[in-house]
Amino acid sequence: MTTDHHGRPAGVTPRRRLLKTLAFAAAIGGMTLTGAPVHAATTWKIQSVWDAGTVGYDLFEEWCNSMEEKSGGELIFKPFPAKAVAADNNALFDSVRNGVLQGMNPFTLYWSGKIPASVFLSSYPAGPxxxxxWDTMFYALGMLEKTREIYEKFGLFYVGPIQHDANIIHSKNPVNSLDDLKGMKIRLPGGMVAEVFQQFGVSTVSLPGSDIFPALEKGTIDAADYVGPAVNYELGFAQVTDNILFGPPGVMSVYQPVDLMDLTVNLRAWNxxxxxxxxxxxxxxxxxxxxxxxxxxxxxxxxxxKFKEAGSKVSRLSQEDLQRFRKAAIPVWYKWANKDKDARAIFDMQLKYMMNDTMGYISEDDIKGL
Incomplete structure (x- = not known):
């Protein structure tokens, strides 16, 4: 090796050696050349309830993948579709509580059996x-703060609601009124929704989204509620049903018109x-x-x-049906509100809002005796 007159390797200046030494020291000490600390990225594994290949999961995956850049490389969201880590909804809830997953993107209503207040954290029969x-209640009327207080009792942090869509019903036979539902076996979410439909003679079944198509195909159910047209078409519902039921004009659904999702994370990971x-x-x-x-x-x-091209026919419930549905639903609201103090606290916020003249959904006569 050739050296200069000081015995150093030829072509390596003192400045270059100094920069190399500083870079090495920075790498060892976790510092940049400017003295700012280098933060190791935090990675969160987050599972959605969307099936892979649906528009819902595509949007979720795209959003998760954008977080690394938006956080300057400090926070990475690693997305997973339904059942990828946690095999079912109960396992999903527990996996986030226990830290196996750091977060989840569920339909909030799924936790009605664990958190009764959750039935009021997504739209319910004949409600708002x-x-x-819903954005007004969460972000302007104190519902977000109360929801976080409730979730913290379970070791969870409710980050916020995610607007999704209305739920609609696909059936083999046409449904033109509430009376046509009598005797039908329908896949519906549990909790309040199922209880109201049962008042109209419906036999209700709870199934995860991925199990709906085979159940309709085999005829083990007559109809199924799930999300809106976009995802339901992707799941193949046009192949196994001929009819779609909406609410009155301007309202896609009377039982879950604003079906909210959310981002909920492990409380320790959040802190x-x-x-x-x-x-x-x-x-x-x-x-x-x-x-x-x-x-x-x-x-x-x-x-x-696409549904119409496939031969699907649309029918709508009437305003009279909506009023009948609301009359049947209101006592069920109170039943769920009285399950615990948290459910009652959320419902009280909503009832006050619905009775305000800006809404006018509910009158004193509607709740007399309740």
């Missing part, structure tokens, strides 16, 4: 039926996160909620054309 009403990253996640959930909702609505319009 416009997405902006370990830097406050600036916590704020980023909260802001991003609100942004994602809007994008998710608008994209689903666009796809719904396209999907309805």
């Amino acid at each position: 039926d416009q997405p902006h009403q 370990r996160l830097d406050p600036k990253l916590q704020q980023l996640v909260e802001d991003e959930v609100r942004n994602y909620s809007q994008r998710h909702y608008q994209t689903i609505q666009q796809r719904n319009i396209e999907a309805m054309e």
Whole structure:
């Protein structure tokens, strides 16, 4: 090796050696050349209840994959579709509580058996039926803070709601009124929704989304509620049913008109996160909620054309049916509100809002004696 007159390797200047030494020291000490600390990225594994290949999961995956760049490389969301880590909804809930997963993207209603208040954290039969009403309750009327207080009792942090869509019913035979439901066996979510439908002579069955198509195909159920047209078309419902039931004009559904999802994370994982990253996640959930909702609505319009091309026929319940449904639902609201103090606290917020003149959904006569 050739050396200079100081005995150093030829061509290596003192400045170059100094930079190499500083870079090595920075790598060892976790510092940049400017003295700023280098943070190791935090990775969260988050499972959705969307099946892979649906527009819902595609949107979720895209959003998760954007978090690394948005956080400057400090926070990575690793997305998983339904059943990828936790095999069912109960396992999903427990996996996030126990830290096997750091987060989940469920339909909030799924926890009605574990958290009774959750039936009031997504739209329920004949309740508030416009997405902006739910955003108002969460972000302006104190419902978000109360929800977080409830979830913390389970070792969870409820980051925020994610607007999704309405739920609709696909059936083998046409349904033109509530009376036509009598004697039918229908897949419905549990809790309050199932209880109201049972009052109209429906036999209700609870099934995960991935099990609906085979049940309709085999004829073990007559009809199924699931999400909106976009995802339901992708799941093949046009192949096994001929009819779609909506609510009155302007209302896709009378029983779950604003079916909310959410992002819920492990409380310990949340508390370990830097406050600036916590704020980023909260802001991003609100942004994602809007994008998710608008994209689903666009796809719904396209999907309805495809359903019609496949021969599906649309029927609508009447305003009279809506009033009958609400009359049957109100006592069930109170039944669930009285399950525990948390459910009652959430319901009280909503009842006050529904009775405000800006809404006018409920009158004193409607709740007399309850």
